[in-house]
């Protein structure tokens with residue numbers, strides 16, 4: 120039997136406040152799926168409905184082909200790990216992990232064997248005798264994982280389990296989570312609003328916006344070929360630029376500010392034929408920035424540097440382009456040594472396939488373009504933030 124998890128037409132409101140709006144999704148057995156989206160978009164509500172902590176107003180949830188929508192949490196092969204683990208303070212790590220099996224009245228030997236397996240799985244083999252207050256945040260979260268996994272759930276629900284941890288521990292735990300997922304073979308359903316974490320962990324990402332599922336695809340697909348301006352901006356913070364599609368000699372052209380360019384090739388094979396406003400998506404790392412006239416880019420698209428931030432391997436910079444109401448974000452590799460003085464004029468270019476035309480579904484949140492500054496103080500981070508200092 121296959122333990123696929125199916126969410127069918129699920130909607131939920133809290134006293135008239137819509138949290139989930141007709142969501143349908145199915146996860147294959149053993150998949151690692153992340154529910155991603157901004158705060159309040161309904162991720163936790165869906166997780167709680169899968170766990171059995173709430174029954175959605177409408178729709179059905181099936182596991183292995185069997186309906187579990189109204190079943191109590193203890194009667195579904197599902198377990199949950201919370202953002203902040205609550206371990207029993209009077210029990211040591213091994214007893215905390217064993218707790219669920221003791222409630223099930225399993226034999227002593229079986230419990231001891233399974234606890235040992237779990238301590239190994241979460242890499243805490245020598246920690247069985249410690250108390251909760253003798254553990255770091257990351258170690259507590261590992262104990263919580265072991266406690267949830269010891270009952271061999273078919274589905275493990277993870278409610279932002281890494282968000283309270285330091286960045287370094289979080290990165291380490293990401294690797295560990297993937298390993299635990301591989302070793303247990305359970306379906307992992309993980310909630311986060313951190314798009315970087317979702318990209319790093321998931322087989323597929325379900326992206327939510329205001330209670331609706333807006334995209335469900337593999338990380339690379341969402342990153343490279345998002346289907347909406349919202350997805351492009353939420354995952355990876357792409358440039359989403361207002362453009363006009365205008366008829367040209369062969370098909371359509373894209374009018375960006377004062378520059379007209381060919382429409383990017385559409386990987387789906389379709390060709391846009393409807394003229395009018397649209398969004399053009401370009402990732403910051405796809406934009407090549409060069410001094411005016413250099414590198415044969417012929418200066419079709421010219422901008423000036425608004426500000427820069429040194430990030431170790433790249434300079435993140437924002438550029439103002441005439442006729443474009445939002446700043447363009449670009450990442451310039453440090454070794455290219457491009458002079459990025461604030462106010463400097465630069466040529467911008469990107470390969471045609473790096474652009475993507477998106478429908479005008481919803482205006483992305485657009486920060487106003489700050490006035491260029493001529494602040495040229497020494498130091499690597501330059502620009503409008505300095506001007507405020």
Ligand SMILES: Nc1ncnc2c1ncn2[C@@H]1O[C@H](COP(=O)(O)OP(=O)(O)OP(=O)(O)O)[C@@H](O)[C@H]1O
Pocket residue numbers: 133134136137138156157158159160161162163164165312
């Ligand atoms: N118990 C509740 N009573 C009333 N409204 C609620 C309740 N729980 C959640 N909501 C509302 O339902 C919507 C969805 O909430 P939910 O917690 O599912 O979002 P989320 O995406 O998990 O957000 P976050 O990332 O902040 O946890 C929000 O508008 C929230 O205010």
